[in-house]
Amino acid sequence: MRKRRAIASRTEQPNESEILGLLRTTPLTERQRQVLDCRSQNLSYAEVGRQLKISAERVRQIEARLRTMAYRMSQEASS
Numbered sequence: 001m002r003k004r005r006a007i008a009s010r011t012e013q014p015n016e017s018e019i020l021g022l023l024r025t026t027p028l029t030e031r032q033r034q035v036l037d038c039r040s041q042n043l044s045y046a047e048v049g050r051q052l053k054i055s056a057e058r059v060r061q062i063e064a065r066l067r068t069m070a071y072r073m074s075q076e077a078s079s
Contacts, residue, residue: 031052
């Protein structure tokens with residue numbers, strides 16, 4: 001996990017609109033889609049967690065995985 005963070009922090013990350021655009025066309029689990037939809041409404045981790053009946057930490061983990069997916073997709077698209 002630390003290695004991924006170090007690598008990701010040295011390169012440009014996709015912005016919020018790029019993440020949404022990249023992930024809208026990607027097959028996601030139902031939970032990932034729910035988190036993505038809630039976060040796109042600018043809800044906090046805690047608000048999303050309450051709405052989906054999961055912890056705020058779990059929401060953060062799911063979003064981190066989505067960001068990683070979007071980052072990889074953006075890297076593939078630019079090469």
